[in-house]
Amino acid sequence: MNNITYDIKDFTWNQETNTFYADAWNLDPINGHYLYAFPSQRQQFYIQNQETGNFRRFRFVKEQVDTVDIPSMEESYSCTITAWIFTSDDGILCNICIKED
Numbered sequence: 001m002n003n004i005t006y007d008i009k010d011f012t013w014n015q016e017t018n019t020f021y022a023d024a025w026n027l028d029p030i031n032g033h034y035l036y037a038f039p040s041q042r043q044q045f046y047i048q049n050q051e052t053g054n055f056r057r058f059r060f061v062k063e064q065v066d067t068v069d070i071p072s073m074e075e076s077y078s079c080t081i082t083a084w085i086f087t088s089d090d091g092i093l094c095n096i097c098i099k100e101d
Helices: none
Strands: 005-006 012-014 019-023 043-048 055-070 077-088 093-100
Touching: none
Parallel strands: 005 043, 019 093
Antiparallel strands: 012 019, 043 055, 055 077, 077 093
């Protein structure tokens, strides 16, 4: 498999957690240069900042399943989120949400 490079603009950055976040189904840009959403799957990938030319390589670490309580005006409910966690060589994390139930 070829190494996939994603644009940094496809991710949300959280400086406090040192983590990039994205939903797998949103990693399918409108211009269609990916064949399907999140094509790298659990393989390594790169995130590149097109403005600076800098990039990081990310490798799969683990799958994580969390249950989140969602408050609502009528009734609160729980949502299960499955994410794949990746890390770069210098310790930056990348959390890809692959499923919400």
